[in-house]
Amino acid sequence: MAFFMKKSLDLKNNKTSKVIELEKDSNERLSKRDKILQGGLKIFLAHGFDGASVDKIAAEAGVSKPTIYTHFKDKNHLFSCLVESVFLRWVTTSYTDSLYELDPPAFLTKFAQNFLKRMDDWEYISFFRLLVGESGRFPDLAHLYSQRVIMPAMAKITSYFSNEEKWHFQDPEAIARIFVGSLNAYIMSQEILCAKHYLEMPRDRYIKNLVDMILYTSKAN
Amino acid sequence: MAFFMKKSLDLKNNKTSKVIELEKDSNERLSKRDKILQGGLKIFLAHGFDGASVDKIAAEAGVSKPTIYTHFKDKNHLFSCLVESVFLRWVTTSYTDSLYELDPPAFLTKFAQNFLKRMDDWEYISFFRLLVGESGRFPDLAHLYSQRVIMPAMAKITSYFSNEEKWHFQDPEAIARIFVGSLNAYIMSQEILCAKHYLEMPRDRYIKNLVDMILYTSKAN
DNA sequence: GTCTATACATGGATAGAC
DNA sequence: GTCTATCCATGTATAGAC
Numbered sequence: 001m002a003f004f005m006k007k008s009l010d011l012k013n014n015k016t017s018k019v020i021e022l023e024k025d026s027n028e029r030l031s032k033r034d035k036i037l038q039g040g041l042k043i044f045l046a047h048g049f050d051g052a053s054v055d056k057i058a059a060e061a062g063v064s065k066p067t068i069y070t071h072f073k074d075k076n077h078l079f080s081c082l083v084e085s086v087f088l089r090w091v092t093t094s095y096t097d098s099l100y101e102l103d104p105p106a107f108l109t110k111f112a113q114n115f116l117k118r119m120d121d122w123e124y125i126s127f128f129r130l131l132v133g134e135s136g137r138f139p140d141l142a143h144l145y146s147q148r149v150i151m152p153a154m155a156k157i158t159s160y161f162s163n164e165e166k167w168h169f170q171d172p173e174a175i176a177r178i179f180v181g182s183l184n185a186y187i188m189s190q191e192i193l194c195a196k197h198y199l200e201m202p203r204d205r206y207i208k209n210l211v212d213m214i215l216y217t218s219k220a221n
Numbered sequence: 222m223a224f225f226m227k228k229s230l231d232l233k234n235n236k237t238s239k240v241i242e243l244e245k246d247s248n249e250r251l252s253k254r255d256k257i258l259q260g261g262l263k264i265f266l267a268h269g270f271d272g273a274s275v276d277k278i279a280a281e282a283g284v285s286k287p288t289i290y291t292h293f294k295d296k297n298h299l300f301s302c303l304v305e306s307v308f309l310r311w312v313t314t315s316y317t318d319s320l321y322e323l324d325p326p327a328f329l330t331k332f333a334q335n336f337l338k339r340m341d342d343w344e345y346i347s348f349f350r351l352l353v354g355e356s357g358r359f360p361d362l363a364h365l366y367s368q369r370v371i372m373p374a375m376a377k378i379t380s381y382f383s384n385e386e387k388w389h390f391q392d393p394e395a396i397a398r399i400f401v402g403s404l405n406a407y408i409m410s411q412e413i414l415c416a417k418h419y420l421e422m423p424r425d426r427y428i429k430n431l432v433d434m435i436l437y438t439s440k441a442n
Numbered sequence: 443g444t445c446t447a448t449a450c451a452t453g454g455a456t457a458g459a460c
Numbered sequence: 461g462t463c464t465a466t467c468c469a470t471g472t473a474t475a476g477a478c
Contacts, residue, residue: 133354185402
């Protein structure tokens with residue numbers, strides 16, 4: 001018998017969820033289903049999967065418990081629908097297209113600034129905590145994230161770094177991974193693990209050093 | 222009222238826990254307290270804080286439930302003792318001292334290899350998942366990690382990068398952060414979020430590119 | 443200290459009225 | 461579809477015998 005059971009996400013049977021609008025005041029206009037998704041997101045983000053009870057979600061969404069079970073098979077299913085809708089929102093919000101015309105130093109700096117700015121948000125950070133925290137018990141969730149969010153973004157940057165008029169990298173893909181990885185690590189350390197209280201490192205300083213490293217590497221090849 | 226309650230870790234009242242030995246066969250020799258800590262670690266790592274029940278822990282440890290409550294005030298307290306003992310084990314196992322005599326390329330490569338090798342371990346990865354997943358609800362846990370594990374390690378590397386006979390960095394601290402951050406990000410992506418199925422990136426290739434970036438940067442200054 | 447048995451709250455999920 | 465009221469398993473924590 002397996003040491004612990006992996007929870008399945010039931011990804012096949014989800015209706016394609018609408019993107020969840022997060023404005024509070026529009027609450028009245030939302031369908032019950034969307035109110036549940038919206039309330040569920042807030043509760044799952046705050047308490048984790050096991051810490052989030054259906055009672056809390058029902059209260060937050062302003063509906064009764066059985067209403068949740070008419071729209072979603074069980075707690076698992078609700079969770080998977082939520083995750084999908086959040087991924088969908090992230091993917092459709094592309095924020096870098098306008099940068100690809102810039103010259104290398106400006107591109108790297110602006111990309112890094114946008115990236116960090118975007119991640120420095122309660123919802124994003126909480127979602128990342130949830131994603132990582134449950135990635136062992138919900139491996140499908142992590143796979144989906146890699147596939148739908150990380151992979152396309154990485155492919156785009158790799159392709160950009162492969163432009164031989166602007167860059168001279170022997171291994172553009174590896175450089176892309178290190179670049180984005182460093183930015184992720186900054187958020188992980190400063191915001192998620194709250195190291196900023198003990199290990200201060202201003203954003204601009206980190207970005208400047210990282211950008212310079214990339215530029216030196218391009219020049220050296 | 223706060224949107225959700227943060228759970229306190231009761232760090233003051235913990236006895237300094239002995240390092241938990243993880244060998245199964247030594248189970249008979251352990252005190253009840255240590256058996257609880259050992260079993261608790263396994264269950265918490267597998268199920269997360271809320272998913273881990275005291276029943277499961279008691280079963281895993283081979284003791285009855287009330288025995289747990291004679292040694293620990295409550296589930297919270299048991300968790301905090303566990304976390305402390307794991308941090309203690311990580312800090313006391315220093316693994317890089319022998320490397321600091323190597324020349325720059327060899328040092329960077331060997332350090333990176335050791336770092337990744339050490340983190341590629343079920344217990345380490347599960348603990349990191351737990352740490353990140355609960356960092357919003359147990360901020361003390363994340364602070365303790367930053368303070369006792371990250372900060373000393375980072376100080377050591379920064380001091381090494383400040384050696385002007387070997388390196389020429391304008392900002393050794395930032396370089397150290399980027400270096401270690403990139404390695405952490407690799408593990409996060411490949412092992413924790415399981416991106417390796419979709420985004421293959423061999424360890425040696427990642428390390429080689431990262432090391433080269435650092436060396437180019439040192440040469441350029 | 444350690445156990446069996448249990449108290450009491452909360453968990454996920456549903457029956458049946460409207 | 462939506463609610464009130466409820467079922468039953470499991471959760472944390474403890475009483476009391478040894």
